[in-house]
Amino acid sequence: MNLRRYFFILIIIVVGFALLAFISIILVSVFPESNFDRVISLTANLGIILAILTLIHRYSLYEQTLKNQEKLNFVSMTARFDDLQKLFVxxxxxxxxxxxxxxxxxxxxxxxxxxxxxxxxxxxxxxxxxxxxxxxxxxxxxxxxxxxxxxxxxxxxxxxxxxxxxxxxxxxxxxxxxxxxxxxxxxxxxxxxxxxxx
Structure with a gap:
């Protein structure tokens, strides 16, 4: 993993924790005496974790797609060079x-x-x-x-x-x-x- 990916993941985690804190504040203020507040909070936490993992997975797929495209572009340019050499022969x-x-x-x-x-x-x-x-x-x-x-x-x-x-x-x-x-x-x-x- 390169620095760009680490930075991207760090941003996602920070945003995830910020959302978690915001949701927790909302739940506590709306349901201060509810017996289900812990269940709701846990569910929210799991949802955020799942969202973070999904984003990380999508970003990994995106990076891999870019690498594959870069390889194809490189091969394409090499083929054009080969065609140029054939013109000389x-x-x-x-x-x-x-x-x-x-x-x-x-x-x-x-x-x-x-x-x-x-x-x-x-x-x-x-x-x-x-x-x-x-x-x-x-x-x-x-x-x-x-x-x-x-x-x-x-x-x-x-x-x-x-x-x-x-x-x-x-x-x-x-x-x-x-x-x-x-x-x-x-x-x-x-x-x-x-x-x-x-």
Whole structure:
């Protein structure tokens, strides 16, 4: 159980005891001489305890649902990356881009005169959309990136070192969300930290 769950349970318990105290005051004031006041009080206590346990159970189910959805989202993004890699395989028009991203990063030869082909531009926009979707879905640009998503950040950093990718970004950045665009521009301007996009 994480701290958030403990805090949530603590709030429920405090609220439960507050309700119990309120109900007890009402019962005592309405039935001061009743022989059933203890029975009523006990019943109220049991009801509150049951309500608390129900809320805890529902919250646990909610958290588990979120975790399952997060796993599905992660798998979905991985599948999109696999589809992107398949575009590179056997496509001679993308060979230069592929080599620049994965094998020739940092080499400056003739980059200023490099012309971006239609195929390369299209693939780069797919890359940018994957980056934006992953960053938004997993909140990777908030500065609170979980360890399990660092692989994505390392991949995005490698992509953004490519001259062709940078050129495609300059041509298409206006088509992406303002927050994402600002973070990528800041990173490209040298304000990003290693392995982050913040």
């Amino acid at each position: 056997g496509n001679g028009k993308l060979e230069a881009l592929f080599e620049e991203i994965y094998f020739k990063v940092g080499q400056e030869e003739n980059q200023t005169n490099t012309k971006l082909s239609t195929d390369e531009f299209a693939v780069c926009t797919i890359m940018f959309q994957i980056m934006e979707d992953v960053a938004t879905m997993h909140d990777l640009i908030s500065g609170q990136c979980p360890k399990q998503y660092e692989g994505w950040l390392n991949l995005f950093e490698k992509w953004l070192k490519s001259y062709r990718v940078k050129k495609a970004w300059n041509m298409s950045s206006q088509y992406y969300g303002d927050n994402f665009r600002k973070h990528i521009n800041s990173y490209l301007e040298g304000n990003g930290k290693p392995n982050t996009l913040k």
